[in-house]
Amino acid sequence: MRLYISVDMEGISGIASIHQLGPGKREYERGRKLMTLEVKAAIEGAKDFGVDMIVVNDAHGSMTNLLLEELPDYVNVIYGFPKPLSMVSLMDEGFDAAFFIGYHSRKGIPYSIWDHTLSGVMIQRIRINDEEVSEFWLNAAVAGRFGIPVALVTGDDKLVAHAKELIPQIEVVETKKGLSRSAALMRHPLAVYETIKSAVRRALEKVKRNEIPVFAPKGPYEVSVEFTDSLIADFVELIPGVKRRDGLVVEYNTEDVLDVYKILELMLIISVGAKRLTGASYDNA
Numbered sequence: 001m002r003l004y005i006s007v008d009m010e011g012i013s014g015i016a017s018i019h020q021l022g023p024g025k026r027e028y029e030r031g032r033k034l035m036t037l038e039v040k041a042a043i044e045g046a047k048d049f050g051v052d053m054i055v056v057n058d059a060h061g062s063m064t065n066l067l068l069e070e071l072p073d074y075v076n077v078i079y080g081f082p083k084p085l086s087m088v089s090l091m092d093e094g095f096d097a098a099f100f101i102g103y104h105s106r107k108g109i110p111y112s113i114w115d116h117t118l119s120g121v122m123i124q125r126i127r128i129n130d131e132e133v134s135e136f137w138l139n140a141a142v143a144g145r146f147g148i149p150v151a152l153v154t155g156d157d158k159l160v161a162h163a164k165e166l167i168p169q170i171e172v173v174e175t176k177k178g179l180s181r182s183a184a185l186m187r188h189p190l191a192v193y194e195t196i197k198s199a200v201r202r203a204l205e206k207v208k209r210n211e212i213p214v215f216a217p218k219g220p221y222e223v224s225v226e227f228t229d230s231l232i233a234d235f236v237e238l239i240p241g242v243k244r245r246d247g248l249v250v251e252y253n254t255e256d257v258l259d260v261y262k263i264l265e266l267m268l269i270i271s272v273g274a275k276r277l278t279g280a281s282y283d284n285a
Contacts, residue, residue, distance in 0.1 A: 001049075001050070001051045001052055001053075001096045001097070001204065001207070001208075002051075002052065002053045002055075002094060002095045002096050003046050003051045003053065003054045003055070003095060003096065003097055003098070003099065003204075004055050004057070004088075004090075004091055004095040004097070004098045004099070004143075004148065005039060005042060005043070005054065005055070005056045005057065005098070005099045005100075005101060006057045006059045006087050006088055006098065006099070006100050006101070006139060007035065007038075007039045007056060007057065007058060007059055007060065007066065007101045007102055008059050008060045008087070008100070008101070008102040008103050008104060008135070009021055009031060009035050009060035009061070009065060009102050010060075010102065010103075010104035010113050010114035010155075011101075011102040011103045011104045011113065011154060011155030011156055011159055011175060012031075012034050012035050012038050012101075012102040012154075012175065013034065013038060013154075013175035013176060013186060013187055013188075013189045013192040014030075014031075014034040014186060014189050015031055015034060015035075015102075015113065015114075016113060016176075016182055016183055016184050016186070017182060018114075018182065020034075021060075021061065021114070022061050022062070023061075023062060031065075032065050032066070032067055033067065034189060035060070035065055035066060035102060036066050036067040036070050036071065037070075037189065037193065038101055038102060038154065038175075038189070038192065038193065038196065039056060039066065039071070039101050039102075040070065040071060040072070040193075041192075041193035041194075041196040041197055042099055042101055042152070042154075042196050042197075042200055043056070043071065043072060043075055044072070044197065045196060045197035045198075045199075045200030045201060046099075046200055046204065047072070047074070048197070048201075049200065049201055049204045051204070053076075054074070054075045054076070055075070055076050055077075055078065055090065055093075055095070056071070056075055056076070056077045056078070057077075057078040057087065057088065057089055057090070058077060058078065058079050058080075059086070059087035059088075060102070062080075062081055063078075063079065063080055063081040063083070064079055064080055064081075066079070078090055082265075082269065085142060085258075085261060085262070085265075086261075086265050087135065087139050088139050088142045088143065088261075091142060091143060091146055091148065092146050094146075095146075095148050096148070096207060097148065097149055097150075097151045097203070097204065097207045097212075098143045098148050098149070098150045098151065099150070099151060099152040099153070099200075099203070100136060100139065100140075100150060100152070100153040100154075100155075100163075101152075101153075101154050102154060102155065102175075103135065103136050103153055103154070103155040103159050103163075104116070104135070104155055104156070104159055105134060105155075105156070105158045105159050105162060106125070106126075106132065106133065106134035106135070106137075106162075107120055107123070107124065107125060108125065108132075109158050109162075111158065111178045111179060111180060111181075112156060112158040112159065112178045112181070113156050113176065113178045113181065113182070113184050114181060114182070115158075115181060117133070117134055117135055118135065118264065118268050119268055119271065121228060122227060122228055122229070122232055122268070122271040122272075122275075123225065123226070123227060123228065123268070123271075124226040124227060124228050124248070125225075125226045126138075126223070126224070126225050126226075126264065127223070127224040127225075127226075128217070128221055128222070128223050128224075128260065129217070129221060129222050130222075134162060136153065136159065136162060136163055136166070137166065137215075137217075138260070138261060138264070140166065140167065140215040141215060141216065141217055141257045141260075141261075142257060142258065142261055143214065143215065144214040144215040144216035144217075144257075145216065145256075145257050145258060147214055148214065149167075149207060149212040149213065149214050149215075150163075150167060150170060150212075150215060151170060151171060151203035151204065151206060151207050151212050152170065152171045152172070152173070152196075152199055152200060152203040153170060153171075153172055153173075154172070154173040154174075154175055154192075154196060155172075155174075155175060156174065156175060156176050156177065156178045156184060157174050157176070157177045157178060158178055160172035160173070160174050166215055167212065167213070167215055169206060169211055169212045169213065170203075170212060171199045171200075171202050171203035171206070172199070173192065173195050173196050173199050174187070175187055175192050217257070219254070219255050219256065219257065220253060220254065220255050221253065221254050221255070221256075221257060221260050222251070222253050223251065223252050223253070223254070223260055223263070223264075224245070224249060224250075224251050225249065225250050225251075225264070225267060226248050226249045227248050227249075227250075227271070228248070229248075230247040230248055231274055231278060232270075232271045232274050233247065233248055233249070233250055234274075235270050235271070235273070235274045236250055236267045236270050236271070237250050239252075239263065239266065239267070239270075241253075241254075241263075242263070250267075
């Protein structure tokens with residue numbers, strides 16, 4: 001069995017503060033450690049189950065967060081940015097299942113830790129065929145495009161409830177209960193690691209029995225992206241096929257969910273470029 005693991009940071013047990021989430025922040029090294037230990041628990045559970053190959057994608061921020069030297073030597077890690085398909089890079093190389101570790105809610109979900117979709121300070125919301133979507137939705141849809149079921153997700157209580165709505169058969173591990181955007185009632189990390197190992201076994205048993213369907217929302221896809229600043233829309237409307245609806249919203253249509261994802265990734269990169277070219281002030285959260 002071949003397993004793909006995409007790892008974000010906001011949903012990791014022990015993470016609550018912005019100071020844990022990026023390079024230069026005063027608690028970032030602690031955040032990296034917590035992230036590494038949680039994915040390591042999933043890796044060890046998969047190895048104990050008999051998984052033959054495990055690929056881990058560092059999918060948070062700069063995508064150079066995991067402490068590689070603390071992961072088992074039988075794991076390959078996709079590290080750095082930019083990379084094709086970002087949070088689900090190389091998923092097209094053939095996997096039997098995917099896990100999403102440390103995921104978070106879309107922007108606007110109340111009492112959810114660091115809720116955002118791709119960028120909280122640059123993107124207000126993303127709608128696809130009139131449904132407001134999350135990073136979980138987008139990444140699971142890419143997995144579905146390649147026929148890969150998302151079998152396990154970890155994150156706060158709001159995120160795992162969302163995942164269950166989209167994929168009822170998925171195994172979930174609640175790492176904390178969100179109390180605000182930057183506070184949570186934490187489960188102890190050691191307890192979370194043990195829960196993850198048990199959930200991994202249940203998830204992979206379901207995969208072997210073909211009990212978890214792929215998440216494959218049907219196209220064509222009408223995509224609407226609302227930015228937080230009209231300056232960003234000024235730049236991204238220059239992408240061929242993208243149309244401006246109003247000061248903050250752009251739209252585009254496509255038949256392939258991979259194009260949905262790639263254009264969103266390009267918009268995010270352009271947003272960062274707009275910041276640098278004009279001196280506008282945005283953060284990474």
